[in-house]
Amino acid sequence: MCGIVGYIGQQQAAPILLDGLSKLEYRGYDSAGVAVFDGDGISVNKARGRLEALYNKIDGGNTVSGSMGIGHTRWATHGEPSDVNAHPHLSRSGRFAVVHNGIIENYIALKKRLISKGFEFISDTDTEVVAHLFEYYYKGDIIETMIKVIQKVEGSYALGVLCSDYPDQFVAVRKSSPLIVGLGQGENFIASDVTAILKYTREIYRLEDNEIVVLKKDGVKIYNTDKEEIQKETNTINWDVSAAEKGGYEHFMMKEMEEQPKALRDTISPRIKDGRVILDDVSLTPEYVKNINTIHIVACGSAYHVGMVGKYIIEQMTRIPVNVDIASEFHYRDPIMSDKDLTIVISQSGETADTRAALDRAKEKGSRILAIVNVVGSAIANAADDVIYTWAGPEIAVATTKAYSTQLAVIYLLALHMADALGKISADEYADMIEEIQSLPDKVEEILKNKDNIQYLASKFFSSKSIFFIGRNLDYAVSLEGSLKLKEISYIHSEAYAAGELKHGTISLIEDGTLVIALATGGRLFDKTVSNMKEVKARGAVVLGLTTNEHPNIHDAADYVIEIPKTHELLLPSLAVVPLQLFGYYVASLKGCDIDKPRNLAKSVTVE
Numbered sequence: 001m002c003g004i005v006g007y008i009g010q011q012q013a014a015p016i017l018l019d020g021l022s023k024l025e026y027r028g029y030d031s032a033g034v035a036v037f038d039g040d041g042i043s044v045n046k047a048r049g050r051l052e053a054l055y056n057k058i059d060g061g062n063t064v065s066g067s068m069g070i071g072h073t074r075w076a077t078h079g080e081p082s083d084v085n086a087h088p089h090l091s092r093s094g095r096f097a098v099v100h101n102g103i104i105e106n107y108i109a110l111k112k113r114l115i116s117k118g119f120e121f122i123s124d125t126d127t128e129v130v131a132h133l134f135e136y137y138y139k140g141d142i143i144e145t146m147i148k149v150i151q152k153v154e155g156s157y158a159l160g161v162l163c164s165d166y167p168d169q170f171v172a173v174r175k176s177s178p179l180i181v182g183l184g185q186g187e188n189f190i191a192s193d194v195t196a197i198l199k200y201t202r203e204i205y206r207l208e209d210n211e212i213v214v215l216k217k218d219g220v221k222i223y224n225t226d227k228e229e230i231q232k233e234t235n236t237i238n239w240d241v242s243a244a245e246k247g248g249y250e251h252f253m254m255k256e257m258e259e260q261p262k263a264l265r266d267t268i269s270p271r272i273k274d275g276r277v278i279l280d281d282v283s284l285t286p287e288y289v290k291n292i293n294t295i296h297i298v299a300c301g302s303a304y305h306v307g308m309v310g311k312y313i314i315e316q317m318t319r320i321p322v323n324v325d326i327a328s329e330f331h332y333r334d335p336i337m338s339d340k341d342l343t344i345v346i347s348q349s350g351e352t353a354d355t356r357a358a359l360d361r362a363k364e365k366g367s368r369i370l371a372i373v374n375v376v377g378s379a380i381a382n383a384a385d386d387v388i389y390t391w392a393g394p395e396i397a398v399a400t401t402k403a404y405s406t407q408l409a410v411i412y413l414l415a416l417h418m419a420d421a422l423g424k425i426s427a428d429e430y431a432d433m434i435e436e437i438q439s440l441p442d443k444v445e446e447i448l449k450n451k452d453n454i455q456y457l458a459s460k461f462f463s464s465k466s467i468f469f470i471g472r473n474l475d476y477a478v479s480l481e482g483s484l485k486l487k488e489i490s491y492i493h494s495e496a497y498a499a500g501e502l503k504h505g506t507i508s509l510i511e512d513g514t515l516v517i518a519l520a521t522g523g524r525l526f527d528k529t530v531s532n533m534k535e536v537k538a539r540g541a542v543v544l545g546l547t548t549n550e551h552p553n554i555h556d557a558a559d560y561v562i563e564i565p566k567t568h569e570l571l572l573p574s575l576a577v578v579p580l581q582l583f584g585y586y587v588a589s590l591k592g593c594d595i596d597k598p599r600n601l602a603k604s605v606t607v608e
Contacts, residue, residue, distance in 0.1 A: 002029065002101040003073040004179065005196050006160045008170060009187025009217045014061030017071035020189075020196035021051055026252070026396045028601050029073035030081035034058070035088035035097035036069035041164050042097045046086035067217070068170060070160040070190075072099035078107070079124025088162075089128045091135035092119055095164050098134065100127040101192060102156035102177040110152065129153075134161060142171055146212050147225050150175065156353060160190055169216045174207045176379065178351040181205040181213050181220055183234060188215045194237050195394055202237045206377040235377060251595045253397035253489070257581055258448060261441040263402040264574075266391040267409045268437060275434055277417045282370065282386045284342075284414075286421040292342050295322045296367065298330045298358045299346040302400045302484060303407060306346055308477040309573045310411040316570065317419040327354035331361050339366035344414075347371070348395060348403040350378025359383055372410050374403055388414070397596045399489050401581050404481060405444070408574050412437050415570075436568040440575070443565045447578045454579050457544065457560055458586030461515050462490070468509065469496040469580075470536075471519035472529055478573045479519050482580030489598050490588040499532040512540035517580075520547045520554060521564065521572040533557040546576060 003024030007013045017034045032054045033046030043064055047053040051073065058064050072087035079085040088097040104110070107126035110133065115121070119132045130149065137148040142163050150157075156176035163170070172179060172190045182189030182197040182204050189197045190213070194204060205222065207213060211230060212223045222230045249255035271278055295314060297307035304326055311322040325335070327345075331354060337343075343362040347355045350373035359369055359380060371384035374392050381387045390406035416433055419425040425433075461467070467486060469479035476498045483496035497506045499518070510516070516536045520529040526547070533543050534557050545558030548566045555561055564575040588595050 002075045003192045003196070004070070004099050004101055004158055004160050004190060005072075005192075006070040006170060006172060006190035006215065007187065008068040008215050009184065010067055011187065012061065012065065013067050013069035014058060014064035016061075016200070017069050018051070018055055018061050019199070020191060021071050021073050023196045023198075024073055024192060025051060025597055026398055028075045028398060028597065030076050031074045031083070031086035032072065033074075033086045033088055034061070034064065034069055034071040035090075035099075035162055036064050036066035037162055037164060037167055038064070038066040039167070042090065042094060042162055044088055044090060044097060046083050046088070048081050048083050048086060068162070068167070070097065070099045070162055070170065077103055078126045085123045085125050087127060089123065089125065089131040091131040093135060095138070096131050096134040097162040098127060098131040099160045100130055101158040101179075102175075104129055104153050104157065105155035106153065130157075130159065134163075138163075140165070142166055143212060143214065143223060143227055146171055146173060147227065150210060150225070158192065169214055171212060171214050172207075173210065173212045175209045176353065176356065178349070178379070179207050181207060181215070181222075183220060186217055188217065188220050190215065195396070198237060203234050204237060205232050206235060208382070251397065251585075251589075253399055253401060253585055253595050256395055256397055257401045257578070257585065259393065260402045260405045260578065261445040261448070263390075263392045263406050264409055264441040264444060266393075267406040268413070268440070271413055272434060272438060275431060277413050277420070277434070279388065279413070279417055282388060284370070284386070284418065284421070289418050289421040291340055292320055293338060293340040295320055296330070296335065296337065296341060296343045296362065297322060297324045297346065298327050298343060298355060298362070300327045300352055300354055302404045302481055303346040303348065303352075303355075305477065305481040305484065306404060306407040306411060307344070308480060309408060309474060310344070310415070312474050312477060313411060313570050314415045314418070317415045318422055318424055320418070325358070327352070327358040330358045335361070335365065337362060337365035337367050339368075341365075341367040342370060343367040344370045344372065345380060345384065346373075346407055347378075347380050348374045348392075348400055348407075350375040350380040352380070356380055356383065372407055374406070398598055398601050399485055399584070399595070404577065405574060408577075409437070409440065412571060433568055433570075436571055439567065440571060443567060443575055444578055446565055447575060451582050454562060454582045455586045457562070458583055458590060462587045462590040464492055464515050466493045466509070467515045467517065468506075469494065469517045469519070470499040470502065470529070470532060471496075472499045472525040473522060474570070474573050475519035475521055475525075475529065475576065478576045478580070479517070481577055482517065482519075482584070485581055485584035486587060488601060489584055489595050490591055490593055491599070492587065499529050502532055502535060507535065507539065510536050510539045510541050514541045515544060516541045517544045517546065517583075518558065519576055520545060520551065521576050522569050523550070524569075526551055530554065530557045546579060548572070
């Protein structure tokens with residue numbers, strides 16, 4: 001959600017800023033802009049719409065001179081998408097230019113105060129307040145001014161600030177919104193995500209809340225709010241640059257679906273040694289696990305759907321009760337917890353604002369926190385007591401695929417680890433499950449190699465107005481993700497329902513020709529789901545069944561069938577989700593949708 005890039009060095013800044021912003025398009029945005037110090041003052045160029053509009057306006061940055069600048073892609077929160085509301089924002093005199101990710105919660109009170117002091121506002125944004133605050137408090141020391149400003153603003157922010165009085169440096173700060181510092185040779189950077197600067201450097205600092213960074217071309221210094229310099233360790237990014245590029249694929253989403261076998265292997269293999277689950281960095285000792293009262297899983301979006309699958313798996317394997325909460329609801333409902341509870345927070349970016357807030361609430365209640373995240377050193381990872389990284393690599397498409405799959409894999413390993421600690425699983429069952437978990441990457445690969453049938457089915461149904469997903473137990477949990485994938489990238493209305501709820505109102509939505517995708521992968525509830533398939537078919541629905549190759553009789557109830565390989569019943573979600581991802585992708589492709597950057601959506605939701 002929004003993206004920031006900053007550069008200082010010896011090269012022309014604007015082309016580098018545009019290049020960095022292009023790597024952040026996946027975060028979601030509706031306008032873009034750059035501010036560059038040209039030797040005399042700050043030159044600002046902004047444009048509503050795709051980055052291409054800004055690129056064309058300044059000829060790829062070639063018409064903007066200067067070797068220090070900041071850039072931004074905006075996702076509208078305050079004020080409509082427009083050139084005026086786009087960042088960067090200038091202060092009254094033009095001395096300061098500011099880019100901002102996040103939300104300034106007390107901006108109305110600050111704005112009224114500044115207006116009473118004679119300041120005039122031209123935009124509808126909360127960010128313009130920050131630019132004017134810099135002007136108001138400035139007495140010649142940019143760091144002192146930054147400290148005063150962040151002491152006045154409330155909310156979440158990552159700020160990059162140019163000041164024309166400082167032609168050889170610029171400053172930045174973060175609070176509850178991601179910002180990293182890139183360290184180059186004779187040049188330095190800031191960015192919301194390492195993908196923006198991976199082309200230029202692999203050495204970074206990860207800023208903590210209220211750490212202020214001063215960047216010059218030949219060095220970087222970081223200060224706290226007492227103006228004391230902080231020494232930080234550098235992190236080296238080991239991703240292959242190609243991991244953040246399309247590599248010949250039409251869309252990042254397809255590339256990332258195809259990367260799922262590798263991502264699964266990278267997540268699973270290091271954690272299974274000699275037939276045992278080894279979670280070296282997680283302190284869930286048998287003594288601790290035996291004393292857990294309740295497990296809370298907290299997440300948003302697709303990560304929440306992982307939690308829904310996790311509830312079934314963890315409860316069945318450990319017999320510990322599991323509550324699953326949408327993070328924004330958990331944060332505000334005053335949950336009943338104790339120091340004998342374990343809270344599992346799941347987030348691809350590790351920066352999701354609602355999930356971070358829920359984490360803080362659980363900590364206040366005394367709960368231990370285990371984070372499942374993909375980004376090393378992210379805010380959620382740093383705040384948790386324990387972290388399990390998913391090793392999915394960079395995920396660029398807004399619609400998650402490989403992050404979801406690797407999060408599920410971690411849930412399996414965690415559940416197996418806890419079940420073993422509790423003595424709830426026999427040696428034979430444990431060995432069988434280890435073998436099946438290790439086979440998941442190959443089975444996902446098998447599904448991906450046979451995707452032509454799914455593309456054919458998408459060609460039959462891409463003009464649908466509504467599509468419904470049904471399933472029971474784990475199949476219901478997976479159907480939630482399948483429905484989300486479809487609606488977020490194809491814009492087709494889609495809902496997922498527990499199949500047993502059909503008679504309680506849902507079946508009234510079924511009309512002649514309505515597509516119902518029915519998941520019936522498990523054995524125990526297969527017959528019941530088949531009965532539900534027959535119910536909707538009797539009311540005119542076209543039924544697409546998804547099952548394993550152990551259930552050929554599904555053809556009696558379904559008009560079309562997708563088959564997946566068989567595996568341990570608790571692991572079926574990892575296989576069932578892949579055809580649903582592919583179906584959503586092909587439907588969106590046939591409709592001509594912007595698959596990697598669906599409208600109104602952002603990859604990392606860093607504001608509430």
